[in-house]
Amino acid sequence: MHTFKEGSLEQYKFIPLNEILSYGIAGDLIHIHLEPAEGRSPGEKMELVQQGLRELAKKLIEDHALEGIKTILATSWIVAAHPRIMEKLGFKVEGPIDEKMRREHFADESRPVGYSHMSREQFLELYGGQ
Numbered sequence: 001m002h003t004f005k006e007g008s009l010e011q012y013k014f015i016p017l018n019e020i021l022s023y024g025i026a027g028d029l030i031h032i033h034l035e036p037a038e039g040r041s042p043g044e045k046m047e048l049v050q051q052g053l054r055e056l057a058k059k060l061i062e063d064h065a066l067e068g069i070k071t072i073l074a075t076s077w078i079v080a081a082h083p084r085i086m087e088k089l090g091f092k093v094e095g096p097i098d099e100k101m102r103r104e105h106f107a108d109e110s111r112p113v114g115y116s117h118m119s120r121e122q123f124l125e126l127y128g129g130q
Contacts (some may be wrong), residue, residue, distance in 0.1 A: 014033050017051075017052035017053075017055045017056055018048055018051055018052045018055065019035070019037075019048065020034060020035045020036075020037045020045065020048050020049070020052070021033070021034055021035070021048065021049055021051075021052030021053070021056075022035070022052075023056055025066075025069070028068050028069055028070040028071065029069070029070070029071050029072075029073060030056070030060075030066075030069050030071070030072045030073070031072075031073055031074070031075065032052075032053075032056070032072065032073070032074050033076075034049065034074075034076065034078055046085075049089065050089070050127075053089070053123075053126075053127045054127045054128075056072070056123075056127070057123060057124055057126075057127035057128040058128070060120065060123070060124060060128070061124065061128055069120055070119065070120050071117050071118070071119060071120065072091075072117065072118050072119075072120065072123045073091075073115070073116065073117040073118070074086065074091060074115075074116045074117075075097065075105075075106075075113060075114070075115045075116070076113060076114065077109060077111040077112065077113055077114070078114075079091075079093060079113070079114030079115060079116045080096060080111065080112040080113055080114030081111070081112070081114075083114060083116075086114075086116045090118055090122060090123070090126045090127075091116035091117060091118050092116060092117055092118065093114060093115075093116045094114070094115045094116060094117070095114060095115065096112055096113065096114055096115070097113045097114070097115050101113075
């Protein structure tokens, strides 16, 4: 399982894609992070997420510094609470993280935390068509 601790954008150098979606890089992984989007309808949230994923795909195609990225992943309570949405977005949901991962990276999170991922190739196939 590939992951790293979620935190503030500043602490983990997450790069904003739009007002609710950002990403961080760890080796050959990109970890996406979703910010709260209070006051927005579910449809608006989904459109912003899809827009952010298309922007990330554009960066993967255009930025030579990202050529080594092999996996896009999401590890969050959102994955655990909404696995069907993650699957609709193309992610493979692996289920809950193990206790070791929880202690090391999500000790402050009381909700279940799920893990999902997608290969670079799958991601570009889904979101790289601009």
